[in-house]
Amino acid sequence: MKIDGKPYRTIWPLGDDTVGIIDQTRLPHAFVTLELKTLDDAAHAIRAMIVRGAPLIGATAAYGIALAMREDASDAALDRAHDLLAETRPTAINLRWALKRMCDALRNRPREERARLAWEEAARIADGDVAVCRSIGEHGFKILQEAAARKNGAALNVLTHCNAGWLACVDWGTALAPIYMAHDAGIPIHVWVDETRPRNQGASLTAFELGSHGVRHTIIADNAGGHYMQAGQVDLCIVGTDRVTANGDVANKIGTYLKALAAHDNQVPFYVALPSSTIDWTLSSGRDIPIEERSADELLKMTGRLPGGGLATVEIAAPGSGAANPGFDVTPARLVTGFITERGTCAASAAGLRSLFPVETPENGIQRS
């Protein structure tokens, strides 16, 4: 996607020993790029959420392995790099999927070839994500087109939660890809952007993305979505996901479940867009998904821009109070109208997933074997 007319991806190789990324902790106030030169740089970028979003976490981990292989291509170094990256964030399965793909591509190959092979495999993972997200966009576009046709020229109102746009992937995004395509095709569209407390990925990242692309949008408090649904002002919801289990349960940013409940109560279609690398075939239910518990400071403090331009972090809670901060929740499959994947759309169920992915392969998720 473009920033000030210049095309960007969220991660890109610079020569054959450095990786460029966008520092997402600085958005929306500053657009700053950074360089990753070592395995530790990559692990830190994921842990500190300088990069975030399930597919981008996977692509960054892949490049983390590639950077590690430039230093030391031994089996022990590969294991160390794998283990260090695997523990950076627990919920997004794309991290484990990308690490497995890298290890599978390198494990039985000669040491002297591993650095080159790792660089090539990481690039394939990143390029693959772009192609997959473009396909998700095309399939989701048809849903938006049909919904827009029922609006007799009025704008289609879509609600999204967190950030599942190009900043969360390598390009295009998952939930936002259909929206960009609908906008580019001239379909009048307006997006309700959940602010997504506590880290505000909606207000800071989704709003930044949509604004940069010229898509009309309005930031709303996380608690406002149900109200707009009751008022008939949400035509459909689309969100991304960090992990979908074999039965169709969906882990996504905390608050997604409440939006799905409100959508169900108001007969608002609720779609989940995902690349197949987000499917965890090893888990039969969302109950088993590990939920990341994040720092209480994310709730108790807030960072923003001062009138003079500088950033400041301020305390916003009663002094001495603690806070609990689960980063994700699980939406049961029964509340999801459908999945939008790179292979098309399907029911949010074991049978639905199987209709699109009859055979588990290393490309389409974490396999059982």
Ligand code: MRU
């Ligand atoms: O904690 P984050 O910012 O990494 O969480 C991101 C989300 O929850 C996204 O909605 C999800 O990764 C889907 S990204 C296409």
